Amino acid sequence: MSVEKILLVLGGEPPDEDLLHWRFEDCDLTVAVDSGWLACRSAGLLPDILIGDMDSCGETDLQNGIPTSVRVIIDSDQNITDFQKALNLINSDYSPLEIVILGGFGKRTDHLLNNLSIVSGIQDDIIVVLDSGDEWIRRVTPSTSAEVRGMEGATISLIPQRINTVVHSSGLKWELENEVLSWSYQFSQSNEFVSDFSKISVLSGALLIILQK
Numbered sequence: 353m354s355v356e357k358i359l360l361v362l363g364g365e366p367p368d369e370d371l372l373h374w375r376f377e378d379c380d381l382t383v384a385v386d387s388g389w390l391a392c393r394s395a396g397l398l399p400d401i402l403i404g405d406m407d408s409c410g411e412t413d414l415q416n417g418i419p420t421s422v423r424v425i426i427d428s429d430q431n432i433t434d435f436q437k438a439l440n441l442i443n444s445d446y447s448p449l450e451i452v453i454l455g456g457f458g459k460r461t462d463h464l465l466n467n468l469s470i471v472s473g474i475q476d477d478i479i480v481v482l483d484s485g486d487e488w489i490r491r492v493t494p495s496t497s498a499e500v501r502g503m504e505g506a507t508i509s510l511i512p513q514r515i516n517t518v519v520h521s522s523g524l525k526w527e528l529e530n531e532v533l534s535w536s537y538q539f540s541q542s543n544e545f546v547s548d549f550s551k552i553s554v555l556s557g558a559l560l561i562i563l564q565k
Contacts, residue, residue: 355380358448360438361399362455363387363408364463368485369395375452375483383441386434388455389418398422403441404434435470443475450479457484472513472558490561497553498561502545509562510540510552517557523550533559 359379361372363386372395376382384392386404402418403425418424427437435456442448451474458464471480476493483489491513492498502508510519512533521528525544533539552561 353445354447356448357381357450357452358383358442358446359399360385360435360451360453360456361388361391362435362453362458362467363390363404364455364458364467365484366391366394367454367483371483371485372397372454375454379452381446381448383438384422385438385455391455401425401441403427403438405430433466433470435467439470439474448478450481453480453482454484456482457487468513468560476558486565488563488565491558492552492554492561493558494554494556497551500550500552500561500563501548502550502563504545504547506545507564508543508545508550510543511560511562512539512557513559514557517559518555519552519559520555521550521552523547530555533557 357379359375359382361384372391376397382399383401383403384399386406387408389402392399398419398421401423405428406426425441429437442451456467458467471491474480477495479496480491481489490498490500500508508524510533512535515534517533519528519531519533523546525546526540528540
């Protein structure tokens with residue numbers, strides 16, 4: 353099934369309700385991932401799908417029953433994370449142009465790093481966004497260049513996700529003109545907008561754009 357934009361609500365730091373409601377309205381399919389269900393329920397929202405091992409989505413909810421409008425997929429496999437289970441479902445059943453992730457920043461650093469590692473494995477032609485009340489992250493690949501809006505003077509960081517990522521930018525104080533960014537020796541942290549708009553593309557590799565809100 354082809355859908356344009358899918359929202360995943362993970363079990364990390366819960367998004368504020370305004371952001372959650374906006375993303376629900378903006379996406380074509382919504383998926384709560386295990387305890388991401390609790391954030392949806394608290395906001396009075398029903399996702400289309402609930403998936404995970406259900407070890408932290410609320411025992412009372414499971415006992416009383418999830419509304420029948422929600423497709424519930426219980427997957428107890430402990431060899432992969434619930435986030436990966438949701439992505440596997442998307443890969444098998446849907447063909448999105450964009451995946452938006454809330455709750456992906458995690459409550460612990462290891463959760464965040466693991467989530468970013470999983471994001472790097474999503475196929476390159478899908479736009480991937482991680483959003484929260486404080487930060488916005490957008491993955492860029494050769495297939496998914498980014499047009500980013502910000503305020504002149506605002507900080508933007510470009511962090512490579514793969515070795516030897518070749519980057520081109522426009523609209524930044526320190527422009528990257530086919531620059532090679534790498535984990536080990538060069539990245540573009542705390543760059544700045546020189547206008548309210550920037551375009552960032554990747555010739556090879558992949559990177560993360562990180563904006564503070």
